[in-house]
Amino acid sequence: MSPPSKAIVYENHGSPDSVTRVVMLPPVEVRENDVCVKMIAAPINPSDINQIEGVYPVRPPVPAVGGIEGVGQVYTVGSMVKSLSLGDFVIPSPLSSGTWQTYVVKDESMWHKIDKRCPIEYAATITVNPLSALRMLEDFVSLKSGDSVVQNGATSMVGQCIIQLARLCGIRTINIIRDRVGTDVTKEKLKALGADIVVSESQLNEKNFKSHLGNLPEPVMGFNCIGGNVASLVVKTLREGGTMVTYGAMSKKPITVSTTSFIFKDLSLRGFWLHRWMHLEKVKECRKMIDYLIGLARDGKLKYETELVPFEDFATALDKAMGKRGNHPKQVLKF
Ligand SMILES: NC(=O)c1ccc[n+]([C@@H]2O[C@H](COP(=O)([O-])OP(=O)(O)OC[C@H]3O[C@@H](n4cnc5c(N)ncnc54)[C@H](OP(=O)(O)O)[C@@H]3O)[C@@H](O)[C@H]2O)c1
Incomplete structure (x- = not known):
């Protein structure tokens, strides 16, 4: 079983500052092909806000945990898991919902191992925005x-x-x-x-x-x-x-x-919509590009501003991400 997970959950669609709340989710079973990851960091992107508002084409069934990208460390693995070991740094790839919580359990195939030397604020944010930039520069x-x-x-x-x-x-x-x-x-x-x-x-x-x-x-x-x-x-x-x-x-x-x-x-x-692009069975190709971007970030060749915020300060980070407190860098929750 996973440990209990502290999560940002919404039960209805609406303005994220009124419909989200922090809850403790009970432990879940880690099946033979599952990997339980202790999340380290996850960003608040505009699409996360739109998803909670219910105005995004992808709508996970509610109640749902917010967030679709982030980085974490392998905490436990099921008996049949071969490609990942305890302590590996991983990101969900393809993107998948529910990263705003302390422990996430998903099938081994849903996690991509990344280079530990990449700073966590980059590892947590490497897919949604950098990959979109790369694809748009190359695809049209x-x-x-x-x-x-x-x-x-x-x-x-x-x-x-x-x-x-x-x-x-x-x-x-x-x-x-x-x-x-x-x-x-x-x-x-x-x-x-x-x-x-x-x-x-x-x-x-x-x-x-x-x-x-x-x-x-x-x-x-x-x-x-x-x-x-x-x-x-x-x-x-x-x-x-x-x-x-x-x-x-x-x-x-x-x-x-x-x-x-x-x-x-x-x-x-x-x-352009990254989500549509990723669904063209491009997981392998996509992971290669992510490794390229992770390498650039690790080597200081790709930089962008982020603000790492303790998970406890989610409400403030959300306000900043929603533009309610002037201009702020990308808010990245640190668990
Ligand atoms: N289609 C896709 O697959 C895909 C993938 C990734 C991102 N996106 C979209 O790309 C956009 C940017 O995402 P991000 O995460 O890179 O953004 P971000 O880092 O959160 O920054 C938001 C940007 O929007 C600007 N902005 C906000 N409201 C504005 C307004 N009313 N008029 C002019 N500028 C305004 C901000 O300008 P200031 O700096 O002046 O505040 C800032 O440049 C979002 O709409 C996001 O949903 C789409």
């Missing part, structure tokens, strides 16, 4: 060294990964951030990650917006995780025949694209 347009891409929401974790993964292939990035106090500091932070150009939304709304884009070639591809008018800022910088991939909707507004962009630039609008 055949990008070459010297090409440029444009993205909004550049401060997001996906955005930070796009900057660095693009840079590793010689691809230049134009990065749109929202206007806020401390814009200059944010610009410098993104440039330190390798961003070529960082512009605010208001700068791109100016008539002479091109003056802010330096000498980079017009972007062949764009990434949109905000929607609304901020999507149109990506579109207006794309070159003729360019493609914009939408993967998020942080503003909760529909995408606005001018008719003229379609007619005169012949643009393509595409969509």
